[in-house]
Amino acid sequence: MNVFLLNPGLHGAKHIPVFLKENYVGFAWPGMGDLENVSSPEWQKQAVQAYKAEGQTLLEILEEIGSFVYGMQDGDYLFVTDGDYVHLGDLGDYFYVESQEADEEVLNHRRGVTWLKSVPKAETHPELKSFLNRGAKIAKLESSVSQEQLEYWMTNSAKPRPEAAISARVDEETIARALDLLKEAMSSGDADRRERAAIAILQFAKA
Known part of the structure; x- marks a missing residue:
């Protein structure tokens, strides 16, 4: 399966308690409606019109939406850092929540998450720590990993490989x-x- 990272330090750490309690992660993206059945050229055009951004800023927005809506798949895994802790979850499908408000407080674009495990970040393996320290709202691990590898990463680094x-x-x-x-x-x-x-x-x- 593929493994992703959601960096709440960039996305908004205040959302973490809600994510953990209500079993989802999400984004606002004002101006972007339900993207479930929208083709790649169409949502990219919609994003350009909605954000009026250019250069690196526009590229980051496009990468963010593309990764969350189209890159992630049901059954992939997600890490979320939370201060000194890290949470591991099993991702579900993308879905859209209708709302009359259009601001960054309303996270209309969501994916269900079944939270599996939370451990102190200090007790994770160095390979996982390196991934958790990436400076992007959403990051994807370059290679797919097994369930056994995930379990190993979430155990004390002092244990033999x-x-x-x-x-x-x-x-x-x-x-x-x-x-x-x-x-x-x-x-x-x-x-x-x-x-x-x-x-x-x-x-x-x-x-």
Whole structure:
């Protein structure tokens, strides 16, 4: 699954108690109506007209809307930082809440979230800390991760890495042969296979 980060320091930390209590995350985006069935060219045109922004500001708005409405999918995972804590949730579908008000206090654009776990940020793995410190309202982890990896990231960083325990039981010759196969796979004509091989090599290098 894919993993996203919502940075409340930029989005508005005051919304976190409501997000946790009512099981959703959301944005206001005044001037933007329900985007559930709106095509990419149409919502981008609508955003340009609504915000009258240019350059980097417009790009950030477009990336924000595109990621939240179209990039996130039901079943992806979301991290939300909350001071010294981090919350992990299972994302649901995008939905729009009608309102007569059009300001930043009304978060019309929402995604349901099933909150799974909250832990002190200091107890998370360094790899997760690096992701949590990104300076954007919404960020996406470059590679997909497994449920086991998420659980590992949310545990104390002092615990031994599972990858290290596995490699200790495999002789160096076998590891070398496996790496050679992965290197060959990186030259494959299949883009997905190349990507998986590259991820596997990088994960081994970090072990």
